Amino acid sequence: MLQSFIILLARQQLQNLPATANIDDCSSQETSMFSLSDRVVIVTGSSRGIGLASARLLAAQGAAVVISSRRQEACDEAAAALRAEGHRALPVACHIGKHADLQHLVDATMAEYGRIDGLVCNAASNPVYGPLAKLDLEAFDVIMHNNLYSQIELTRMVAKPLQDSGHGAIVLVSSVAGLSGQNHLGAYAISKAGEMQLARNLALEYSAAGIRVNTVAPGLIRTDFSQALLADADKVQQLERSLPSRRVGEPEDIAGVIAFLLSDAAAYVNGQTVVADGGMLIAQSL
Numbered sequence: 158m159l160q161s162f163i164i165l166l167a168r169q170q171l172q173n174l175p176a177t178a179n180i181d182d183c184s185s186q187e188t189s190m191f192s193l194s195d196r197v198v199i200v201t202g203s204s205r206g207i208g209l210a211s212a213r214l215l216a217a218q219g220a221a222v223v224i225s226s227r228r229q230e231a232c233d234e235a236a237a238a239l240r241a242e243g244h245r246a247l248p249v250a251c252h253i254g255k256h257a258d259l260q261h262l263v264d265a266t267m268a269e270y271g272r273i274d275g276l277v278c279n280a281a282s283n284p285v286y287g288p289l290a291k292l293d294l295e296a297f298d299v300i301m302h303n304n305l306y307s308q309i310e311l312t313r314m315v316a317k318p319l320q321d322s323g324h325g326a327i328v329l330v331s332s333v334a335g336l337s338g339q340n341h342l343g344a345y346a347i348s349k350a351g352e353m354q355l356a357r358n359l360a361l362e363y364s365a366a367g368i369r370v371n372t373v374a375p376g377l378i379r380t381d382f383s384q385a386l387l388a389d390a391d392k393v394q395q396l397e398r399s400l401p402s403r404r405v406g407e408p409e410d411i412a413g414v415i416a417f418l419l420s421d422a423a424a425y426v427n428g429q430t431v432v433a434d435g436g437m438l439i440a441q442s443l
């Protein structure tokens with residue numbers, strides 16, 4: 158309530174609003190900045206983990222979401238769960254590395270909803286673990302293709318509907334791995350650093366079309382993807398002690414950032430990377 162009142166005063170000063178505007182008007186305006194009502198958002202890799210948590214939050218904010226992953230049954234299951242919670246969700250299987258699948262994802266979304274307002278490029282591949290000295294070109298190509306090229310393709314495919322939407326926004330899910338040197342996640346980290354640059358480039362390219370492009374860089378989040386890193390309970394405890402937030406992240410921690418970046422509350426955030434790592438990066442000191 159106090160926060161609403163302060164914002165109301167600031168708005169009156171800045172915009173010369175009538176002094177009679179009441180606090181309820183102000184709080185509904187505040188809420189609407191975060192609303193995704195009537196928007197259609199595609200989330201790749203959304204049958205579980207960060208993608209599913211994001212789709213669930215976006216749907217709770219009013220969006221119709223497109224649930225996507227390589228397996229149709231997994232998409233059906235996740236979409237059915239969201240529908241049972243009262244949300245709108247369309248399941249469409251799509252392997253991000255396959256051009257025809259990406260086109261089908263976009264076409265099926267347009268056929269069902271007739272518009273696309275947001276895209277979350279969340280699915281990624283990391284088929285290898287080990288030093289670059291032992292990395293073969295085939296694995297490198299798969300990682301770069303799935304984690305970078307597919308995103309260029311998909312953003313190209315949704316550019317026109319996003320432009321027509323009038324508030325088009327894209328979020329790429331990167332990683333803090335792309336912000337520091339890596340011994341064993343080398344190629345993956347290069348692709349994740351590439352995504353941050355991709356967001357900067359695409360933000361410039363699409364700004365004339367009114368489309369914003371940003372990246373979120375999660376720290377360690379409890380999902381299937383990070384299972385191997387979280388398998389050793391002692392190491393996890395040690396890590397949690399070293400984190401300023403004192404815990405490993407949950408998918409919902411990233412979902413909130415994604416929902417913000419897609420909403421009008423982030424209308425002035427463009428080409429940026431938002432780090433959500435519980436303070437992992439700032440805690441590294443000599």
Ligand SMILES: NC(=O)c1ccc[n+]([C@@H]2O[C@H](COP(=O)([O-])OP(=O)(O)OC[C@H]3O[C@@H](n4cnc5c(N)ncnc54)[C@H](OP(=O)(O)O)[C@@H]3O)[C@@H](O)[C@H]2O)c1
Nearest residue numbers: 202204205206207226227252253280281332378380382383
């Ligand atoms: N978890 C972490 O600690 C962490 C940290 C930093 C960044 N990230 C990033 O967060 C994103 C999501 O990771 P997560 O942890 O949520 O993973 P997750 O729980 O393993 O979920 C991955 C999702 O992507 C789908 N998927 C995998 N490969 C795909 C492909 N080639 N095409 C389409 N869909 C595919 C999976 O479904 P199917 O298997 O059915 O296809 C699943 O829905 C990734 O970009 C990852 O790099 C994760």
